[in-house]
Amino acid sequence: MARKFGLSLCSLLAVLAAAPVAAQPAKDIVVFDFQMMDSSAAAGIIPPDELDEKYLAEATEVAKSYLRAKGPYKIVDAKPASADVAKAGTLLNCNGCEARIASKLGGELAMTGIVNRISRTEYEMLIRVVDTGTGARVTAGYTGLRMGANYSWPRGAKWLMERRVMAGLSDN
Numbered sequence: 457m458a459r460k461f462g463l464s465l466c467s468l469l470a471v472l473a474a475a476p477v478a479a480q481p482a483k484d485i486v487v488f489d490f491q492m493m494d495s496s497a498a499a500g501i502i503p504p505d506e507l508d509e510k511y512l513a514e515a516t517e518v519a520k521s522y523l524r525a526k527g528p529y530k531i532v533d534a535k536p537a538s539a540d541v542a543k544a545g546t547l548l549n550c551n552g553c554e555a556r557i558a559s560k561l562g563g564e565l566a567m568t569g570i571v572n573r574i575s576r577t578e579y580e581m582l583i584r585v586v587d588t589g590t591g592a593r594v595t596a597g598y599t600g601l602r603m604g605a606n607y608s609w610p611r612g613a614k615w616l617m618e619r620r621v622m623a624g625l626s627d628n
Contacts, residue, residue, distance in 0.1 A: 486558035490569030515613035522617035552591040559588035595624025
């Protein structure tokens with residue numbers, strides 16, 4: 457039939473491949489500022505400093521950049537919920553409060569990032585995304601960072617976003 461209209465099968469496939477595909481609607485995602493949990497022996501002696509805050513902020517921005525560049529996501533500002541986040545404490549252990557807080561902000565998804573300082577050169581990072589309606593985990597990525605310091609947190613966030621988190625989001 458394609459020959460009847462002067463089209464070969466290859467031409468027909470090329471036309472179909474070039475046809476516009478309906479874009480997925482953007483999902484609203486609240487990306488909370490990454491937080492640090494210090495389980496090192498020095499936790500009670502050496503408090504977090506301005507460099508810790510700087511690298512946590514950079515890791516958060518890396519995650520947001522990946523969401524903007526790679527998917528149909530609209531970042532919802534988490535700042536209006538700062539009081540709720542401060543009241544909750546560490547978002548890792550607040551029994552799903554991140555979903556409730558993000559839902560109040562209009563987010564469909566909530567992303568949290570936790571850096572656990574094991575020692576001054578060993579860290580773990582967990583990035584987790586949950587559905588705000590159900591609280592169910594959508595995706596998560598974890599890595600242990602070795603032989604680095606707080607300056608490696610943005611690099612760890614990049615690795616997790618590239619290899620774990622974005623892949624898990626695209627599956628949903």
